[in-house]
Amino acid sequence: MxxxxxxxxxxxxxxxxxxxxxxxxxxxxxxxxxxxxxxxxxxxxxxxxxxxxxxxxxxxxxxxxxxxxxxxxxxxxxxxxxxxxxxxxxxxxxxxxxxxxxxxxxxxxxxxxxxxxxxxxxxxxxxxxxxxxxxxxxxxxxxxxxxxxxxxxxxxxxxxxxxxxxxxxxxxxCGLQSGAGAVLNMLKPAESSSVVVFGLGAVGFGAVWAALYLKVKTVIVVDLVPSRRDLALSHGATHAFDGRSPTLLHDIQHATEGLGAEYAVEATGVERVLRTAWECIRNLGRVVSVGNPGPGSRTPFDITDQVNSSKTWSGLVEGDSNPPVFIPQLMQMHAEGHFxxxxxxxxxxxxxxxxxxxxxxxxxxxxxxxxx
Known part of the structure; x- marks a missing residue:
């Protein structure tokens, strides 16, 4: 003992x-x-x-x-x-x-x-x-x-x-590998694509840094705290919006050539934010939930809408990472100034x-x- x-x-x-x-x-x-x-x-x-x-x-x-x-x-x-x-x-x-x-x-x-x-x-x-x-x-x-x-x-x-x-x-x-893994291990966006990240905690910033590391053309962040939005912009995010804005969906569409984002990372675990993430992606787009609202929650969108829009929603735990392999990769990204x-x-x-x-x-x- x-x-x-x-x-x-x-x-x-x-x-x-x-x-x-x-x-x-x-x-x-x-x-x-x-x-x-x-x-x-x-x-x-x-x-x-x-x-x-x-x-x-x-x-x-x-x-x-x-x-x-x-x-x-x-x-x-x-x-x-x-x-x-x-x-x-x-x-x-x-x-x-x-x-x-x-x-x-x-x-x-x-x-x-x-x-x-x-x-x-x-x-x-x-x-x-x-x-x-x-x-x-x-x-x-x-x-x-x-x-x-x-x-x-x-x-x-x-x-x-x-x-x-x-x-x-x-x-x-945990947090940083969860966000980074959502982008690097699951979504794997092309340079020409667009990613929107909801929630700028550690998970959200992990996703933002991963998207910037992949040189994604359009990286949008959504958060309630101005200083966090400003920090993401200083790191290279292309757009930052207040989650309370009544024009949020319009602003995201405008930033993505009128179609909506190709990918969204939901890092808050709040059901209404997941709904917004779902609405902001384009047809054939993909949302990944990394934030966890806890047992008993339901996805706030309709299956018919999902089928007819060809959108995909996925849950994800720990960034689908293998820590002895993935954590050293993130350490290397940090050493190179990308994380x-x-x-x-x-x-x-x-x-x-x-x-x-x-x-x-x-x-x-x-x-x-x-x-x-």
Whole structure:
């Protein structure tokens, strides 16, 4: 057992609280990581709000980065001393995983939202609140990295060269790869095409930077926050519109030769925004939903409309990425100046988590990163 600290949710709706916990030794498929930093994501908050079920007390956080301290007996991907980024978990055994598309893993929900550590122990707790026998549940997206130390399953671990700025790169583990993957792995737009991105959080900016990297002719962004629209324009977006504008659809059509955009990335998870994304694309166009409104939501368009317009709508999780392959690609894009992560990140020490959360909710900060 290792005594450490984590940002714990004691119960549904409770605030994140920095608590002393006792962490178990790694399972055969797990890695003990000394966490340097963890990006804060809206997905962490939907667990707090009960959008997805979770046991409590629990630790969230799924954009971790740090140094390997020890490994379980079956781990081969990393060894003690390696520096790593943490991403989502997969079973490594199903047909999707073995074909190199682990985002399609048949056990995705269990391994990520369900906190399954491995088939032998299932979603067993990773430790206890210090000095008590109250269990603490981890393994959120295979990691639960809002902590000074975490147990990460091997499939969520991506080894990176030593000496990099891990706090800067931590958000690659989820949000940024989700947005970039929507463009690079799914849509694959031609240079002559048009892409509109709804929502300029980390997911949205990942999509924008990917489209600009591919030299897409028309890159349109839609967001409510003027500073975010201005930032996207400064990076190379060709048009930026306020999502509240009554002329939004007309403006997008005007920017795309009257036909509408060929591709849309919906990164807000808001149903009415998805409807707008659907309406703004041209016939034969394609919308991909990366934002997740949670269980029970319905697509806000009609099947007959979809058939008669030959439009395509797709959902997408984690950018259809294979993290050990895709994250290094994004790191290379950053090194070449095509993926300016530093423009959206602000670091906060763990003791200032409440300030980080407030800054994210207010829109002041796009991607808070918590330092441990």
């Amino acid at each position: 290792l005594q450490t600290q984590a940002l714990v949710l004691q119960e549904l709706g409770a605030p994140f609280k920095l608590c002393d916990i006792e962490l178990q030794d790694p399972q055969p498929n797990e890695v003990l990581v000394k966490v340097t930093a963890c990006g804060l994501c809206h997905t962490d908050l939907i667990i707090q709000a009960g959008v997805f079920p979770s046991p409590f007390p629990c630790v969230n956080g799924h954009e971790g980065a740090g140094t390997v301290l020890s490994v379980g007996s079956a781990v081969t991907r990393v060894q003690p001393g390696d520096e790593v980024l943490l991403s989502y978990a997969n079973c490594a055994e199903c047909g999707y995983c073995t074909m190199g598309r682990p985002a399609g893993c048949v056990g995705f929900m269990d391994r990520n939202f369900g906190r399954v550590r491995n088939p032998s122990v299932g979603a067993a707790p990773v430790g206890t609140l210090a000095g008590t026998d109250i269990p603490v549940h981890g393994t959120f997206f295979g990691q639960s990295a809002l902590a000074r130390h975490c147990l990460a399953v091997e499939t969520s671990v991506v080894k990176v060269p030593k000496g990099l700025d891990l706090a800067l790169l931590a958000p690659l583990g 300016p992560i530093e423009s959206i990140v602000r670091n906060f020490p763990a003791e200032e988590f409440d300030q980080a959360l407030a800054a994210m909710k207010s829109g002041e900060v796009i991607k808070p990163v918590i330092l441990f």
